[in-house]
Amino acid sequence: MSSWMLKLGSVFTTLLVLAGSFGYTTSHLKNARAPLQPPLADKAVAVAPSASPVAPTATLPPLVPLRGRTRPPSAPGTPIPSLQPNVRSADLPPITFTHVS
Amino acid sequence: MDAQTLLWVVARATGLASYAAICISILSGLALRTSVLDFLAKNRAMRSLHDFTAWIWIPLGASHVAALVLDTTARIAPQDLIVPFRTDYGQLAIGIGTLSLDLFAIVIVSSWLRRRLNDDLWRALHRASYLAFALLFLHAFLSGTDFDSPVISSISWAAAAGLGILAVSRVLSGRLPD
Numbered sequence: 004m005s006s007w008m009l010k011l012g013s014v015f016t017t018l019l020v021l022a023g024s025f026g027y028t029t030s031h032l033k034n035a036r037a038p039l040q041p042p043l044a045d046k047a048v049a050v051a052p053s054a055s056p057v058a059p060t061a062t063l064p065p066l067v068p069l070r071g072r073t074r075p076p077s078a079p080g081t082p083i084p085s086l087q088p089n090v091r092s093a094d095l096p097p098i099t100f101t102h103v104s
Numbered sequence: 105m106d107a108q109t110l111l112w113v114v115a116r117a118t119g120l121a122s123y124a125a126i127c128i129s130i131l132s133g134l135a136l137r138t139s140v141l142d143f144l145a146k147n148r149a150m151r152s153l154h155d156f157t158a159w160i161w162i163p164l165g166a167s168h169v170a171a172l173v174l175d176t177t178a179r180i181a182p183q184d185l186i187v188p189f190r191t192d193y194g195q196l197a198i199g200i201g202t203l204s205l206d207l208f209a210i211v212i213v214s215s216w217l218r219r220r221l222n223d224d225l226w227r228a229l230h231r232a233s234y235l236a237f238a239l240l241f242l243h244a245f246l247s248g249t250d251f252d253s254p255v256i257s258s259i260s261w262a263a264a265a266g267l268g269i270l271a272v273s274r275v276l277s278g279r280l281p282d
Contacts, residue, residue, distance in 0.1 A: 010153055021120075024117035028112075034250070040193075041179050042192075
């Protein structure tokens, strides 16, 4: 066999492998069993501020002294019920005149 | 398909194709010193093929590493192509590939400078291609995303085993009998 036929055969074989590999990889883009799984880049997740403001809740001292008892654990962020009157002052001007008949 | 996905596909496909081309190159090199391919062609034609195959696997290998450097998910830095075991994941698997790349670069450059080197030095450097191929196979086995495919795995294993048997026979027995 001449050298050019050998060269042609090697090019043809390599191109066949290349085409087959392209076909396989495009149909199997992700392989969950791949031995190497590079870590994903750290992406900062932007958290939008909450649209509905939460009314501040005052933390009251315990009504009954905790004598030797620990306070039951509460989940962080859980609002504590308040017994204070929930009346707020408005920004309106105060009423200074009342009609007297 | 976005650009990053295309780079990932190119890296995998060219990696497999360069493996195939390197197999042909090593087989034709072994055939020069053994009689395994005497039925196919004479040594002059085989030598011509051996020299030619470098122009097939070098661009494919270069495309493989270039695509991995450009792929932001793979996180391969240009220094990782020269200095092994630097990556922040898969250090062994990728580092072995880097060692293989370095050895193949030495083999290629020494072949281009063959007339300026003495024969013993050139022969010793050229025989490093056996080690480079063994490392390349190990790199493909440890890090190859497509190596769990039965077809790809069986072809790769068969090629590596065939070349391994020929290489060991060549080392132990010299030129194989007809």
